[in-house]
Amino acid sequence: MSSEEITHILDTSESMKEVSTRDVKKVPVLRGATVVNLFFEPSTRTRSSFEIAEKRLSADVLNFSLSQSSIVKGETLLDTSRNLVAMGASVIVIRHSMSGAPWVLARELNSSIINAGDGSHEHPSQALLDLFTVREIKGDIRGLKVLIVGDILHSRVAGSNIWGFLKLGAEVRVAGPPTMIPSYVEDFGVKVFYNLDEALDGVDVVMMLRIQRERQEGGMFPSLREYSKFYGLTQERLKLTDGDVLVMHPGPINRGVELSSEVADANQSVILDQVANGIAVRMAMLYVVSTGSLS
Amino acid sequence: MCTKTVMGPELIKEAVTRIACEIVARNSQVEDLRIIGVRTRGVHIAERIAVGIKHTAKEKPLIGVVDITLYRDDLRRKSQWPEVKRTNIPFNVDNKTVVLVDDVLYTGRTARAAMEAIMDYGRPDSIQLAVLIDRGLRELPIHADYVGATVDTSAAQTVKVLLEELDGRDEVIVHGE
Numbered sequence: 001m002s003s004e005e006i007t008h009i010l011d012t013s014e015s016m017k018e019v020s021t022r023d024v025k026k027v028p029v030l031r032g033a034t035v036v037n038l039f040f041e042p043s044t045r046t047r048s049s050f051e052i053a054e055k056r057l058s059a060d061v062l063n064f065s066l067s068q069s070s071i072v073k074g075e076t077l078l079d080t081s082r083n084l085v086a087m088g089a090s091v092i093v094i095r096h097s098m099s100g101a102p103w104v105l106a107r108e109l110n111s112s113i114i115n116a117g118d119g120s121h122e123h124p125s126q127a128l129l130d131l132f133t134v135r136e137i138k139g140d141i142r143g144l145k146v147l148i149v150g151d152i153l154h155s156r157v158a159g160s161n162i163w164g165f166l167k168l169g170a171e172v173r174v175a176g177p178p179t180m181i182p183s184y185v186e187d188f189g190v191k192v193f194y195n196l197d198e199a200l201d202g203v204d205v206v207m208m209l210r211i212q213r214e215r216q217e218g219g220m221f222p223s224l225r226e227y228s229k230f231y232g233l234t235q236e237r238l239k240l241t242d243g244d245v246l247v248m249h250p251g252p253i254n255r256g257v258e259l260s261s262e263v264a265d266a267n268q269s270v271i272l273d274q275v276a277n278g279i280a281v282r283m284a285m286l287y288v289v290s291t292g293s294l295s
Numbered sequence: 296m297c298t299k300t301v302m303g304p305e306l307i308k309e310a311v312t313r314i315a316c317e318i319v320a321r322n323s324q325v326e327d328l329r330i331i332g333v334r335t336r337g338v339h340i341a342e343r344i345a346v347g348i349k350h351t352a353k354e355k356p357l358i359g360v361v362d363i364t365l366y367r368d369d370l371r372r373k374s375q376w377p378e379v380k381r382t383n384i385p386f387n388v389d390n391k392t393v394v395l396v397d398d399v400l401y402t403g404r405t406a407r408a409a410m411e412a413i414m415d416y417g418r419p420d421s422i423q424l425a426v427l428i429d430r431g432l433r434e435l436p437i438h439a440d441y442v443g444a445t446v447d448t449s450a451a452q453t454v455k456v457l458l459e460e461l462d463g464r465d466e467v468i469v470h471g472e
Contacts, residue, residue: 008376015362015379024415027365057365284379287365292377 001124003167006131009284013132016287017280019056030059030290036089037063038081039116040096045251045275046116046125050093053282062089077101078108085111091290094118112289120154126250127160129281131168133274134205137246142169147199149231150209150258151180151220157250158209162190175199176231179220196231200240207248208233208258224257234260238268246270301446302467304459307427310443311340314425315347317441322392327420328356329388333363333397333409334380339460340427341396359384361395366408382412389417394441398456400426403437428467430454 019027035054039047047063054061062084066072081092093114094102099121106113117123135141146165152158152174165172166189174185175193186192193199200206211227221227233247247259247269255261264271302310322328325348332341338360349355362380395409410422425441430448444467448454452471459465 008378012377012379015364015381018381018383019365022415023417026415028411029365029367287379288377 001167003169006128006164006167009128009281009288010132010135012284012288013128013277013280014136016056016283017277019283020276020279026056026058028058029287030054030057033059033090033290034088035059035061035091035093035286036084037061037116038084038092038094038096039064040066040077040094040101041117043095043117045278046095049275049278050114050116050125050282050286053279053286056279057283057286059091059286078104081105081109081111085109091286114285114289117156119156120159121156122160122163123156123250124160125278125282125285126157127164128285129274129278130157130161130207130248130250131164132281133248133270133277134246136277137270137273138204141165144170144204145173145202146170146205146207147173147175147193147203148207148209149175149196149199149233151212152176152185152209153180153182154212155209157207161207162188166190173199173203177221177227196233196237197240200237203241203245205246205248206233206241207250210250210252211254211257213254228257232256232258232260233263235262235266238263238266244268248274251275297470297472299469300466301469302428302444302465304465306444307465307467310427311343312347312350314441314443315344316351318344318394318423318425319348319351321423321440324392325352325354325356327391329359329386329391329393329419330356331359331361331384331393331395331409331413333361333395333405336398336456336458336461337396339458340398340425341394344394344396344425357386359386361409361412363405363408363412366411368404368408384413384416387417388413388419391419393419393422394425395422396425398427398458399454400424400429400437400439400442401432401454403433403435406437407435427456428454 037047037050051061089111091112093116095116096118099119101118102113102115115124148158162172173191175196178194181192245268249271253259253264330341330345332338341358345355345358360383362382364379406424423440426439427443429439429442429445432450452469455468457464457466
């Protein structure tokens with residue numbers, strides 16, 4: 001996506017956000033269109049956010065999760081998707097553990113495909129809602145210092161956000177244990193810190209990533225307690241920043257691990273704004289892919 | 296190709312003033328009036344009508360803006376950058392008289408979409424329609440309550456409303472055979 005395309009979606013999201021303030025929180029723009037949510041990984045927030053967005057645009061919604069699908073009977077992803085298209089699905093929203101799965105569908109099928117997170121690759125709707133939330137509060141992304149803390153290597157949220165914030169002109173920093181920071185991020189123009197206190201100096205936005213306990217069997221760090229001690233955001237660490245710093249988290253939060261409970265509920269925390277804005281941003285994405293020709 | 300000016304600044308001013316007077320004459324309760332302009336040019340005409348109402352009734356009605364993009368009936372015609380602008384109706388429309396304002400009344404599809412949008416905000420007592428130009432050729436059973444000027448046109452022609460606020464001058468032009 002170009003910065004113009006990102007900005008166009010953010011502008012459209014502003015208009016979509018207004019729809020959710022009305023008595024009747026629904027517009028007829030996707031009336032008669034069928035949207036399928038094809039989720040091969042567990043997800044509550046993203047899937048329900050997409051579902052609400054689809055319903056606010058009056059689309060007919062079909063939800064598939066791994067356990068209900070014929071994938072367990074041995075059908076391939078492509079065959080499942082072809083069947084959905086044959087049933088008239090005009091948009092497929094896909095979450096898959098394999099990086100690139102949405103791209104394969106987009107190449108093979110005529111329907112519009114929205115990536116709702118693929119493996120450790122990208123999570124575009126999360127990055128767009130993060131950009132939208134920051135832009136809404138700070139006014140402009142350009143020139144902001146944005147720090148992303150945690151498992152940069154495995155996080156698709158980090159992947160998409162680094163891209164998005166750099167494209168819109170922010171300075172992006174990452175912090176975390178060396179095992180979690182890929183060596184190539186510096187090539188993108190990202191500043192790498194292994195010390196969180198140093199990284200926090202002068203930042204406008206701190207984005208804490210969830211420690212994915214289910215993916216931490218491989219021993220990326222000795223213990224959760226040790227991770228929390230060095231890379232958890234606490235009240236004391238928050239004092240190292242300006243008062244108007246924004247604290248973000250894509251959810252679900254591990255209270256007491258990457259984020260202390262007080263920080264999660266602090267005034268600087270915009271975590272619930274992120275969730276609310278997610279609906280508007282996903283409405284904008286669905287609208288743009290259904291009525292436009294942006295890829 | 297011929298181009299004809301059908302209204303100049305004087306005629307437009309007269310039309311707006313007359314529409315404002317007619318609105319006040321028909322709706323004695325000015326405090327229950329709400330003016331909603333259809334983006335883009337309807338918004339500026341709505342503002343002028345509201346000022347005109349203030350001249351006659353000493354009270355300026357509240358103004359809103361409606362964007363009808365999400366209510367269009369021709370969305371399957373794709374465009375590269377589908378644009379949605381904000382609807383802004385900063386008041387409750389329940390039990391109010393809403394005057395919907397647009398620059399040109401043509402097929403009636405925009406007016407239909409705008410009415411549907413307004414109904415999603417509540418249930419007005421009534422919706423009335425004010426337009427600067429009625430060019431005929433309706434495709435839906437819709438008529439305007441207040442009309443600045445009626446112009447006979449064919450589908451091959453285009454009607455362009457230029458406004459001081461956007462275009463630097465007030466003029467209504469008909470292009471084409």
